[in-house]
Amino acid sequence: MNLFQIAFNNIKRRKVKMVFLALGLIVGVTTAVAFLSIIESMTVDLGDRIDEFGANIVILPRSEGQEVHYGSTLISNISFDIEKLTLEDIPKIYESSVAEYINIVSPKLVGAVDINNQKSLLVGVETQKEFIQKPWFSLQEPLKEGNSIVDLALMEIPDDGIILGTSAAEALKLKKGDEVSINNRSFKVFGLLKKLGSEEDGLIYANLTAVQQLLDRPGELSMIEVSAYCNACPVEEIAMGLEEAIPHGRGIPLRQAALFREETISQFSTFGYALSGMVLLIAALVVLITMLSSVNERTREIGIFRAIGFRQGHILQIIFLEVGIVSITGGIVGFGLGSLAAKYAGPYLAQLQGDIPLRPELLLPAVLLSTGLAIIASAYPALKAARLNPAEAIRFI
Amino acid sequence: MSEIMISINNIIKTYRSMGDEVQALKGVSLSIKKGESVSVMGHSGSGKSTLLSIIGALNPPTSGKIEIDGIDLYSLSQEKRADFRREYLGFVFQQFQLIPYLTAHENVMLPLTTTRRSNKEKQEMAKEALVRVGLGNKLNRLPNQLSGGEQERVAIARAIVNEPPLILADEPTGSLDTKTGDEIMALFQKLNEEGLTVLMVTHNPDNVKYLSRTIMMKDGRLLNHDEQLITTMNNTIL
Numbered sequence: 141m142n143l144f145q146i147a148f149n150n151i152k153r154r155k156v157k158m159v160f161l162a163l164g165l166i167v168g169v170t171t172a173v174a175f176l177s178i179i180e181s182m183t184v185d186l187g188d189r190i191d192e193f194g195a196n197i198v199i200l201p202r203s204e205g206q207e208v209h210y211g212s213t214l215i216s217n218i219s220f221d222i223e224k225l226t227l228e229d230i231p232k233i234y235e236s237s238v239a240e241y242i243n244i245v246s247p248k249l250v251g252a253v254d255i256n257n258q259k260s261l262l263v264g265v266e267t268q269k270e271f272i273q274k275p276w277f278s279l280q281e282p283l284k285e286g287n288s289i290v291d292l293a294l295m296e297i298p299d300d301g302i303i304l305g306t307s308a309a310e311a312l313k314l315k316k317g318d319e320v321s322i323n324n325r326s327f328k329v330f331g332l333l334k335k336l337g338s339e340e341d342g343l344i345y346a347n348l349t350a351v352q353q354l355l356d357r358p359g360e361l362s363m364i365e366v367s368a369y370c371n372a373c374p375v376e377e378i379a380m381g382l383e384e385a386i387p388h389g390r391g392i393p394l395r396q397a398a399l400f401r402e403e404t405i406s407q408f409s410t411f412g413y414a415l416s417g418m419v420l421l422i423a424a425l426v427v428l429i430t431m432l433s434s435v436n437e438r439t440r441e442i443g444i445f446r447a448i449g450f451r452q453g454h455i456l457q458i459i460f461l462e463v464g465i466v467s468i469t470g471g472i473v474g475f476g477l478g479s480l481a482a483k484y485a486g487p488y489l490a491q492l493q494g495d496i497p498l499r500p501e502l503l504l505p506a507v508l509l510s511t512g513l514a515i516i517a518s519a520y521p522a523l524k525a526a527r528l529n530p531a532e533a534i535r536f537i
Numbered sequence: 538m539s540e541i542m543i544s545i546n547n548i549i550k551t552y553r554s555m556g557d558e559v560q561a562l563k564g565v566s567l568s569i570k571k572g573e574s575v576s577v578m579g580h581s582g583s584g585k586s587t588l589l590s591i592i593g594a595l596n597p598p599t600s601g602k603i604e605i606d607g608i609d610l611y612s613l614s615q616e617k618r619a620d621f622r623r624e625y626l627g628f629v630f631q632q633f634q635l636i637p638y639l640t641a642h643e644n645v646m647l648p649l650t651t652t653r654r655s656n657k658e659k660q661e662m663a664k665e666a667l668v669r670v671g672l673g674n675k676l677n678r679l680p681n682q683l684s685g686g687e688q689e690r691v692a693i694a695r696a697i698v699n700e701p702p703l704i705l706a707d708e709p710t711g712s713l714d715t716k717t718g719d720e721i722m723a724l725f726q727k728l729n730e731e732g733l734t735v736l737m738v739t740h741n742p743d744n745v746k747y748l749s750r751t752i753m754m755k756d757g758r759l760l761n762h763d764e765q766l767i768t769t770m771n772n773t774i775l
């Protein structure tokens with residue numbers, strides 16, 4: 141017989157109350173763990189995206205007072221004094237002062253075209269370079285070789301092949317294999333891209349040379365997308381180095397997408413922390429009320445304990461042991477449920493593509509959170525129990 | 538070693554509740570020797586339980602001094618007083634006051650819970666105490682599986698398990714039938730013969746014959762010898 145056994149016996153006897161107490165804690169810990177996991181995954185995801193975008197630079201022709209938008213429906217190319225970008229600019233990049241940082245150079249020609257009487261944006265790319273640079277591009281019906289999917293970047297896209305983003309395909313009502321006439325030249329839909337959730341969904345991709353011929357702009361480029369080797373390298377400096385090499389070009393670091401995402405995450409985490417905090421506060425109240433009523437119910441019992449020689453400290457120990465046992469259990473269960481919630485609800489809540497991994501390192505903090513919260517919340521009931529006047533407690537019985 | 542177990546000197550106890558003042562004890566002095574068995578009698582509200590709880594180190598007096606075995610109870614700290622209760626006192630209450638979710642054996646072990654003894658030793662001691670009160674065969678019963686008399690025996694076993702020198706009992710036979718009450722009183726007599734000092738509050742004059750001395754209380758005071766004699770005579774006549 142020891143204090144632990146007394147505490148344990150009491151938990152067994154007050155199952156409903158203790159389950160209620162545990163539930164309060166479980167809900168609190170579940171919420172906190174779920175949000176922490178999701179926020180963490182979003183941050184990792186952001187890191188990945190910064191890897192994708194962070195060191196990319198777009199070189200556009202320098203034009204006075206004229207904005208050229210990549211991805212918008214209109215790209216102005218009617219300009220007299222603009223020196224255009226051409227394929228001849230590509231070698232200059234490799235000869236520039238920042239050549240050592242350069243990884244992939246993907247030249248593009250963008251033009252508005254008529255397809256089925258609809259204005260669409262056609263992007264001519266060197267497909268292998270473009271799709272290596274954008275590994276998150278993939279086909280809706282990927283080509284398979286045996287069991288493994290053939291990477292889009294490794295595919296040979298025929299000269300008359302086009303690849304459509306989801307919105308473009310929807311707008312034009314095109315599917316894989318359809319024949320389509322663009323500016324009186326016949327093309328065939330090679331494949332549809334998976335939805336990306338960005339403006340790129342509205343674009344149509346084709347081979348650079350084919351587009352140059354189609355638009356009658358041989359050798360000409362609208363932009364050159366350059367990706368650098370490192371994440372931490374100074375993108376602005378690289379952009380300047382490129383501008384030196386191509387004086388008629390303007391180097392623009394592509395970071396906005398990542399910044400936008402960062403904003404979303406910070407809003408989401410504020411919401412997550414606020415909600416978790418609120419739920420935890422309610423959990424603390426549940427603990428407080430449950431333990432207060434438990435202590436009130438046990439007035440007589442505590443009086444007996446005190447009368448037969450239990451110290452105030454022993455009463456505190458019994459109560460905290462009880463709360464400890466229940467809250468450790470609550471912490472472990474809450475961690476489990478929170479991880480499950482993150483795994484199944486997370487991708488939906490946070491619009492994440494990938495899986496949210498289990499984070500075992502959160503188990504200990506979850507248990508500590510649960511126990512800490514429960515002990516703080518039951519401090520008052522415990523003190524009340526310990527300070528109970530034993531003579532009073534057994535007087536009226 | 539002193540011969541005196543309990544020494545009480547001019548104790549006054551005033552209860553204050555919501556502006557109301559009740560003087561439950563109005564100057565009580567008393568001395569009880571080791572090995573005595575004393576019954577405290579008196580009308581309801583005369584202050585018997587109050588006196589017992591003060592002797593039991595549970596209820597500080599408003600003024601006056603009380604020593605048990607030479608220890609000034611209320612000069613001890615709260616926690617030391619709890620230790621004192623554990624080592625010196627065994628309580629037996631009217632309603633038995635057993636813990637309903639613990640077996641007879643575990644209830645008796647309770648006072649040993651906070652002592653430094655091995656679990657095995659605790660179990661042995663509790664079993665021995667239950668054998669002493671004649672319940673060696675009902676160790677694993679829960680209180681609600683025992684009769685009133687048996688529950689009272691468990692309560693007594695719990696009071697003596699720690700081998701305290703002094704037993705305090707507040708109407709231990711109050712809720713038992715006459716036959717069972719007599720058995721319990723015989724048990725107290727046996728324990729007293731084995732060396733324990735017993736102080737018992739009782740309403741039942743039949744219990745008095747099991748004990749060596751009777752103290753009468755009235756309105757917060759002890760009756761003196763002559764007054765006691767008269768009251769006892771009255772009781773005998775009635």
Ligand SMILES: Nc1ncnc2c1ncn2[C@@H]1O[C@H](COP(=O)(O)OP(=O)(O)OP(=O)(O)O)[C@@H](O)[C@H]1O
Nearest residue numbers: 552553554559561580581582583584585586587588
């Ligand atoms: N905690 C308390 N607060 C206020 N008044 C109290 C308290 N305890 C006892 N009293 C009062 O003190 C007086 C003595 O009470 P006590 O319980 O000692 O009497 P008693 O002799 O044990 O009575 P009974 O035979 O009914 O048990 C009573 O008037 C009672 O109302």
Ligand SMILES: [Mg+2]
Nearest residue numbers: 585586587707
């Ligand atoms: Mg009383």
